[in-house]
Amino acid sequence: xxxxxxxxxxxxxxxxxxxxxxxxxxxxxxxxxxxxxxxxxxxxxxxxxxxxxxxxxxxxxxxxxxxxxxxxxxxxxxxxxxxxxxxxxxxxxxxxxxxxxxxxxxxxxxxxxxxxxxxxxxxxxxxxxxxxxxxxxxxxxxxxxxxxxxxxxxxxxxxxxxxxxxxxxxxxxxxxxxxxxxxxxxxxxxxxxxxxxxxxxxxxxxxxxxxxxxxxxxxxxxxxxxxxxxxxxxxxxxxxxxxxxxxxxxxxxxxxxxxxxxxxxxxxxxxxxxxxxxxxxxxxxxxxxxxxxxxxxxxxxxxxxxxxxxxxxxxxxxxxxxxxxxxxxxxxxxxxxxxxxxxxxxxxxxxxxxxxxxxxxxxxxxxxxxxxxxxxxxxxxxxxxxxxxxxxxxxxxxxxxxxxxxxxxxxxxxxxxxxxxxxxxxxxxxxxxxxxxx
Numbered sequence: 001x002x003x004x005x006x007x008x009x010x011x012x013x014x015x016x017x018x019x020x021x022x023x024x025x026x027x028x029x030x031x032x033x034x035x036x037x038x039x040x041x042x043x044x045x046x047x048x049x050x051x052x053x054x055x056x057x058x059x060x061x062x063x064x065x066x067x068x069x070x071x072x073x074x075x076x077x078x079x080x081x082x083x084x085x086x087x088x089x090x091x092x093x094x095x096x097x098x099x100x101x102x103x104x105x106x107x108x109x110x111x112x113x114x115x116x117x118x119x120x121x122x123x124x125x126x127x128x129x130x131x132x133x134x135x136x137x138x139x140x141x142x143x144x145x146x147x148x149x150x151x152x153x154x155x156x157x158x159x160x161x162x163x164x165x166x167x168x169x170x171x172x173x174x175x176x177x178x179x180x181x182x183x184x185x186x187x188x189x190x191x192x193x194x195x196x197x198x199x200x201x202x203x204x205x206x207x208x209x210x211x212x213x214x215x216x217x218x219x220x221x222x223x224x225x226x227x228x229x230x231x232x233x234x235x236x237x238x239x240x241x242x243x244x245x246x247x248x249x250x251x252x253x254x255x256x257x258x259x260x261x262x263x264x265x266x267x268x269x270x271x272x273x274x275x276x277x278x279x280x281x282x283x284x285x286x287x288x289x290x291x292x293x294x295x296x297x298x299x300x301x302x303x304x305x306x307x308x309x310x311x312x313x314x315x316x317x318x319x320x321x322x323x324x325x326x327x328x329x330x331x332x333x334x335x336x337x338x339x340x341x342x343x344x345x346x347x348x349x350x351x352x353x354x355x356x357x358x359x360x361x362x363x364x365x366x367x368x369x370x371x372x373x374x375x376x377x378x379x380x381x382x383x384x385x386x387x388x389x390x391x392x393x394x395x396x397x398x399x400x401x402x403x404x405x406x407x408x409x410x411x412x413x414x415x416x417x418x419x420x421x422x423x424x425x426x427x428x429x430x431x432x433x434x435x436x437x438x
Contacts, residue, residue, distance in 0.1 A: 040123035042131070045139070046206045048123070052116045052146060053209050054272070057263050059109030060337065061275025064402055065288075066102055066157060070427055071405025072417045073294065074327040077287040077318045085319040090425025098431035106157065107433050111167060113150040117143040118168055131205060138200025138218040144193035145225045148186045149339075152232065155182050156406055159429035164436065176432060183236050190229045197222040211262035211336055215250070223250040224261055227340050230348050235410060242352035251345040253367055257397075260341030265334045273333040276400070280326055281313050289316060289323035293418050294399065303373040304396045320421050329400040343368065343397050347390065354386045361386055368393050387411070 040048075065076045069088040076084035087094050088102065096103070121143055124136055131139075155163045163182050166174025177185070200218030208216045215221050230245035250259060265274045278287055290309045298305045310328035330337065350364035358381040365386075366376045379385050394407055408414045409428055417426050 038123075038126055039129070040120075040127040041129050042205060044123070045120070048116070048120050049142075049206045049208075052113060052120070052143070055109065055113040055116055056146070056150065057265070057272050057275075058112065059106040060263065062102055063106040063153065063157070064276050064400070066106065066430070067402045067405045068288075068327075068400060071408065072291045072420070072426070073400055073404050074291055075289045075318075075321050075323065075420070077284045077289060077316070077321075079284045079318070082319060085321060088427075089420060090427060091319075091421065092423050094425075096427055096430055099434040103157065103430045104433050104435070107154055110150045110154045111164075114147050114167055115170075117147045117150075132201070134199065134201030134218075135203075135205040137196045138204050139206070141193040141196030141198075141200055141218060141225070142204065142221055144189050144196070145221070145228065148189040148193065148232075149228055151182070151186050151189075152228070155179065155186070156402070157430045158432060159409065161429050161432050176436065183232060187229060187232045187236070190225055190232065194222060194225045194229070197225060209264050211264035211339070214259065215261060223248065224340065227251070227260075227345055230345065231340070234348055234351060235406075237410075239352040239354075239356065242348055243356070246345060246349055246352070249345055250342065251349060252342055253346060253349070253364065255342055257343035257346070257368070257371055258338070258341055260344075261339045262336035262341075263339060264336050267333060274330050274335050274337060276337065277330045277333050277335065278326070280310050280328065282326070284316060284318040287316060288327035289321070290325040290327050291418060291420070292323060294395075295325065298396065299374060299392075301373055302396060304399065308399050327400060338401055344401075344403075347394050347397065350386075350393075351390050354383055354390065358383075358386060361390070365389055365393060368397055372396070 065084060066088065068074050069076050069084060076088070078084050083097075083100065083102065085091065087096055087100070121140060124131075124139060151163060151165065160179050162176045162178050164174055164176050165182060165185050197218045202217060202219070204216065204218060204221075212221070212224075215224050226245045226249040230242045230249060233239070233241035233245055252259065265272055267273055276288070295305060295309070308327075308329045309325040312324055312326055315322055315324050346364050346367055350361045350368075353361040353364065362377050362381065369375065369377060377389060379389060391407055391411060391413070395404055398404070405414075405417075408417055414426050414428055419426070
């Protein structure tokens with residue numbers, strides 16, 4: 001039996017597909033998705049995978065503000081909501097609220113994606129459609145890779161407070177587990193997904209968004225899976241595993257630093273725009289302003305500074321904070337946001353080689369440095385010096401992409417992040433949302 005209102009969903013998809021490219025999908029995150037058809041067809045699968053791509057982008061602006069503000073990459077000015085400059089910066093003994101938007105929004109959005117993948121996986125178990133064994137395997141591999149990635153983003157926020165892994169049954173949710181257990185299960189989920197992708201044949205039985213187009217076959221997407229696994233292994237401090245995963249990823253020391261997969265956006269009324277974009281010289285009603293030390297602590301000649309920021313016409317001041325530069329990593333409302341790209345993989349390769357092969361680490365640093373118009377690394381090859389160089393290159397190459405706060409936390413250098421006002425604090429983690437404990 002088909003779900004109630006499913007026809008209306010398909011009508012929305014049909015209208016949308018006549019006016020835009022295939023990467024733009026209707027929001028399928030309404031209650032209809034929860035009642036997936038008992039007999040999943042090929043058309044159903046395409047529509048529901050489109051819903052996953054949609055839900056992956058919900059709440060992203062809040063997520064990037066969370067990690068970017070606490071990580072002191074930029075300020076988020078909002079005259080209508082001072083919590084961006086008060087709570088997130090620990091102003092005057094402020095604490096992070098467990099029942100407000102900056103944790104509840106991204107937390108719920110990521111679990112919405114997880115729930116959507118679980119629904120489709122259940123539908124695959126029930127389908128009598130003519131999917132081949134390879135197609136079913138490829139789809140499971142794709143969905144479980146996405147599920148692992150979404151869980152990791154929530155863990156990035158709550159860290160040692162942990163996350164909930166088992167959300168299959170909304171009436172009987174699994175426990176919130178520790179960070180270590182969560183990373184282990186996420187890695188296992190990726191490993192199982194990799195096995196499914198490897199057995200997935202040559203094509204997926206659905207079309208991906210354009211942001212994933214370079215890796216839109218099961219074997220291609222397997223390289224994305226391995227890239228995620230390398231990131232998780234780095235978070236676990238397992239650098240031999242990082243190198244092993246990278247061997248099977250899309251890492252290319254000679255390749256384009258921007259090769260990877262991306263969130264895509266459009267101005268179609270049924271789609272989402274880039275949530276991290278603000279016009280240049282925006283007012284304090286809504287602006288992201290570069291934390292000044294990103295500029296003052298940059299190495300002379302680093303072209304990434306000018307590429308990622310924009311000088312304002314005049315200084316902006318709000319809530320005791322001020323700046324002269326807009327955060328301008330994204331210059332249009334439809335510019336893509338990276339999910340993971342080759343530059344990160346090269347830096348993970350360098351990080352994993354700091355102890356194992358310092359010379360190789362330096363070679364990787366030089367790839368990143370030269371692309372930024374910087375000369376080869378000429379410092380000492382001690383572990384401390386190479387670690388400092390790695391963190392610096394990650395800070396500037398991956399600026400605004402959601403890594404700085406996590407890197408500072410995992411290397412225990414949160415105390416080196418700038419204190420913007422006397423009495424401010426640097427938080428290490430978000431609380432579990434209040435509703436999770438009810």
